[in-house]
Amino acid sequence: MAAPSAVGLSRRLRAWLPRIMPVRWSRYDPSYLEPEVNKELYQKPPEKLTEEEREQMELKAVRPIKAAPPTLSSSVFSDPMVSKFTNMMMKNGNKVLARSLMSQTLEAIKRKQLEKYHKAPENEKEAIECNPYVIFHQALKNCQPIIGLSSITRGGKTYQVPVPLTDNRKRFLAMKWLITECRENKHRRTMMPEKLSQELLLAFNNEGPIIKKKHVLHKMAEANRAYAHFRWW
């Protein structure tokens, strides 16, 4: 198999000479598609596919596909959200530490929920969620803001203009708030898994400082509604 980027590299180097070097370039040729790791999609019989899926499959049959990154796997334990969160927690490339902290956090969540489960009376036992992944996803969902603020300068003054956010940005903000909240506003001696599990459980129940931060952001956006027309995109 030829190196995927040999053809494009000479072009890109040529583009460097009098003009600006493009910063966001990748070692893959632009025609390479993202890999699809989910086993179930491949086991689906061809009749059940929708039009879009059929087109996608035909495109994939002809185009080359990028290599799956080391964080992606088809096992049931690999979750893209959890991987993203682990990467955001990582410092100086210490993935081993970040991953162990993440697993300890999930374990701590499970332990706390099990404690609650065993102490609860019979009729409330079903309402308690013990699956740490479900709690993680739901907590992140609850923390996501719907609308954000962006600074726009008009006539020398900077206004905070309410702006709709993309899905990626919402997820990023939720995760960022969680991590910064745990790193900064807690007592120095508490361990990260403890702090994180506490915050996640609070967010799962729609309480806690991060949910408050989200509500504050929404209120600011509502207050600055008058400047919404400054947005041109």
Place this chain on the structure above:
Amino acid sequence: TPWPFKTTRELPHVKNVGASGPEKYTEAFIKKQIEEFNLGKRHLANMMGEDPETFTQEDIDRAIAYLFPSGLFDKQARPMMKHPTEIFPEQRKIQWGEDGRPFHFLFYTGKPSYYSLMHVSMLSVINNVSSQSSTCYSRGACQDLLSLLMFSQNLAGSRWLTKIELEEMLLEKLSDDDYSRFIHLLQKLVALPCTDIEEEYIQKFSKEVPVQLQKVVIDPLQFDERGVAFSTGEGKRKTARATAVIYDNGTGKITVNGIDILHYFPVLQDREQLLFPFQFLGRIGKHDMVCTVSGGGRSAQAGAIRLASAKALRSFVTEKEVEFMRQAGLLTADPRVKERKKPGQEGPRRKFTWKKR
């Protein structure tokens, strides 16, 4: 040569004059270069003891590499002997006559070939096509052509010309906006039915995407003394190189450089990567694997073994599953390597601290 056009050699040498752009090559100059090239080719063939009549460009390259060995890194800096049309860039002939009047009616737009392409040729093609389509619809034979075209253009591995290629074709500089308009026009043209007639015209602007991976040959299974089927695969990632031998009728034991994976890869992520191809195919407890790996770091070695095992597993599995593995990204070698440090910067991207004074 006519009066407004002279090579820099013919002009009297004038001091303190600004640069007049790239050197212009006359037709006579290029012709002379081609004659010299052909003569030189024959001399070279005689030197190498080969037949001058059947001396191809590849033979020339080999001869030059033999006679002038160079250790320079940049291939463009090494001695080369190529046909003058490849070395001297194509240049536009002068666009106005002796009276100073331009030949092309769109000369004063600044980009005559581009605008003539867009408006004159494309418009004529579209008009032809729509006049044809009105007759075609009455015959009712259009649906197949439409589907054929969609397939031939979008999916069979062809792409439109890139901006640089178009600039080379038109010998004019284009902006990104011009290029995007051009592509839109091409797409509109393809979407129209009955463009079978003008397919040659469109093919001038499309290129084939290089050969697809369907041509890879999968080795058949080999059998060792005990009668157990096995197959080998090689993989690489960054600087790590790995070979994997997968045996059938196994219990799921994996050995790396003589050490069990639990001891060699203490990190869970690496072991997950090793098991990825097996888990994807649902063959976790069915195979034994013996691998050797060298070079790279922890994660690179795991990635190299993953690729090697995926390649070895192809022999055990149906063609459809091989295609599924390819679409899951298991059979592509990861091309990402460490980016080099550039001079004037601290690292590959990080610049030196900016100091005001």
